[in-house]
Amino acid sequence: MSALAGKVAIITGSSMGIGKATALLLAEKGCKVVLNGRNEVKLQKALSTFQNAGHDAFAIAADVSKWDSCEMLIEKCLEHYGRLDILINNAGVSMRGSFDTLDKEVFEKVYGVNVYGALYPSKIALPHLKKNKGSLIFISSLAGLKGIPDLSVYSSAKMALTAISQSIRIENAAAGLHVGIMYVGFTQNEPGKTTIGADGQDQLLEKRSEKFAQSPQQVGKAVVKMIERRRSRQTLSFAGKIYAFIIQFFPRILERINILVQKRMENYYK
Numbered sequence: 001m002s003a004l005a006g007k008v009a010i011i012t013g014s015s016m017g018i019g020k021a022t023a024l025l026l027a028e029k030g031c032k033v034v035l036n037g038r039n040e041v042k043l044q045k046a047l048s049t050f051q052n053a054g055h056d057a058f059a060i061a062a063d064v065s066k067w068d069s070c071e072m073l074i075e076k077c078l079e080h081y082g083r084l085d086i087l088i089n090n091a092g093v094s095m096r097g098s099f100d101t102l103d104k105e106v107f108e109k110v111y112g113v114n115v116y117g118a119l120y121p122s123k124i125a126l127p128h129l130k131k132n133k134g135s136l137i138f139i140s141s142l143a144g145l146k147g148i149p150d151l152s153v154y155s156s157a158k159m160a161l162t163a164i165s166q167s168i169r170i171e172n173a174a175a176g177l178h179v180g181i182m183y184v185g186f187t188q189n190e191p192g193k194t195t196i197g198a199d200g201q202d203q204l205l206e207k208r209s210e211k212f213a214q215s216p217q218q219v220g221k222a223v224v225k226m227i228e229r230r231r232s233r234q235t236l237s238f239a240g241k242i243y244a245f246i247i248q249f250f251p252r253i254l255e256r257i258n259i260l261v262q263k264r265m266e267n268y269y270k
């Protein structure tokens with residue numbers, strides 16, 4: 001039997017994509033999972049997949065960028081399952097556009113979900129996670145390792161998660177809390193996935209080539225392993241590991257390549 005059997009996990013932003021795949025893998029290990037997202041219809045559709053497979057799952061619609069919704073999310077989980085062992089801060093949204101073209105709404109939306117949407121649930125869940133010597137996981141991105149052109153606000157939001165996770169890990173080491181951060185690379189998206197355009201409005205993303213992207217299941221498996229082995233940080237995919245190595249040891253070369261590639265892209269779009 002898995003060590004995760006009987007544990008209660010909240011996975012924010014789990015009505016689709018990486019969050020849903022991770023929740024399904026945890027449920028297969030015997031975890032009781034709380035699904036979350038803002039859109040009730042999407043959430044109930046995801047919940048039925050879990051219930052049809054015989055898993056113990058519960059869905060709570062809540063916007064994690066709002067403190068009161070996060071309080072409600074944790075309270076309802078405790079009411080329903082009586083405990084909380086794992087919180088995966090997965091809900092996130094990306095953006096597109098060079099910094100000079102961005103509407104300020106982009107800042108608010110991207111920081112709202114990616115930063116406050118991780119801070120609020122973590123703060124509210126912390127006493128419960130500590131009580132059970134549980135796991136607090138942050139889903140970051142390769143964009144959180146170095147600022148990427150056209151992703152400035154998203155990169156900085158994901159970088160914030162590095163500092164948050166490091167501080168919480170040190171502060172709670174004596175209490176036995178496990179804190180992990182996962183740097184996720186290019187991942188296949190579900191139909192309907194959106195990003196935020198420079199004007200601050202939602203934009204539908206095209207389906208990505210499966211050749212260059214990991215599947216949400218591959219990411220989910222790595223997250224489950226991170227919890228089981230109580231790892232503190234991991235960078236995903238072979239290309240991602242090479243990228244992280246170059247950032248650490250050859251940052252100037254990478255920056256020059258970035259500038260060259262960006263110039264070529266600009267010429268291409270002229």
Ligand SMILES: NC(=O)c1ccc[n+]([C@@H]2O[C@H](COP(=O)([O-])OP(=O)(O)OC[C@H]3O[C@@H](n4cnc5c(N)ncnc54)[C@H](OP(=O)(O)O)[C@@H]3O)[C@@H](O)[C@H]2O)c1
Pocket residue numbers: 012013014015016017018019036037038039040042062063064065089090091092093094113117139140141142184185186187188189190193194216
């Ligand atoms: N996909 C990639 O290539 C990639 C790469 C690196 C890192 N990541 C990170 O991995 C995580 C998951 O990405 P994904 O591609 O699986 O995302 P996705 O397919 O776009 O799904 C996002 C999920 O989050 C929910 N969500 C969005 N805003 C929310 C909010 N304010 N409150 C609660 N739920 C919210 C969405 O449901 P509702 O819309 O109904 O709220 C949905 O369930 C994100 O943190 C992302 O930054 C992804």
